Amino acid sequence: MNPHLSESELNALLWEEPSAGTSEHLAQCAECRRERELIAGSLAAFRSGVQQYALRDEFFWSAQRARIASTIAARAHQTVPTLAWSMLAGLIVLGIVLLRPAKPSAVRQTAYDQDYALLVVVEQTVNSEVPDALAPATLLAYEMNRTVKTRSK
């Protein structure tokens, strides 16, 4: 008589067909058969227990299917407004780019510079060390010179 089946051999009996030698041993050895039946029976009872424990009535399953279907439908509808909002945002950005005010022209910029330069000159003149009493005369002289220059051009 061979020694008893090892633990790994007994374990393997639960997921694969026994070899010829193992079958022969099992046929002759009541202790190994009992050992196999003990675990196999416990596992079968456990499987049955888990399956029974997870049983639910038909309402539970149909309600779950309805929730899944409604969530899928809701997510599908959500994609349309998202696309619409994206397109609207794109149009707004495009509109802002196209309707942006143009830069002032070079001619207008030049005129502005000349006016500014004149203001600076006037201010410098006013702030010069000319006595206050003669200030109007100085300004008059300046204006006359300017007129002459303009005419000479």
Place this chain on the structure above:
Amino acid sequence: MADIVTGMLALEAAPDAKSLAEQDFDQIVRLHQRRIYRILLFLLKDPDAAENLTQECFLRAYQKRSSFRGEAAVETWLTRIAINLARDYFRSKRHGFWQKLFPRDDRGELRDIAEQIPDGRVSAEGELLERERVAAVWRAADRLSPQQREVFLLRFVEEMSLREIAATLQIELGTVKSHLSRALSSIRTHVKGAGQ
């Protein structure tokens, strides 16, 4: 509602997902929801979480149906999604927080499962012994590593072949056998202890 879902599936599905799209998605849910729920209930031991994650499993399957190439069975694909969801659930910080705050008492589930043994099949004494053994298997399964529990569940509750388990968990066949052997050795110890 089923028609809406089927219509959307037919319109939106990628060519690669044809085999999945050809089927009515509602029908897929109908066929597999009990199994997915059972797997998640076993792994999570929380009926509410199992219910929510079963729903999430099918929503994710619908969302990622274009990645389904028909190389594996729909059953394998859905089981993989469910197991990944269970792993994410255990990893989530929220779960850890609530677990610490309100630690679950597994004795309730243990009693419920042990009480599912049909009456009258064995004598009263035999029934008691069988309940003890079922409880012992449950306790032993609870102490297995996460991957050993997954392999144990797929083999001894869902009765999947070793190749199917390897494909579902994306591990080698030898690894499946190794996990099963360790799980069974642990269960053997507990069952023998309960029988004495």
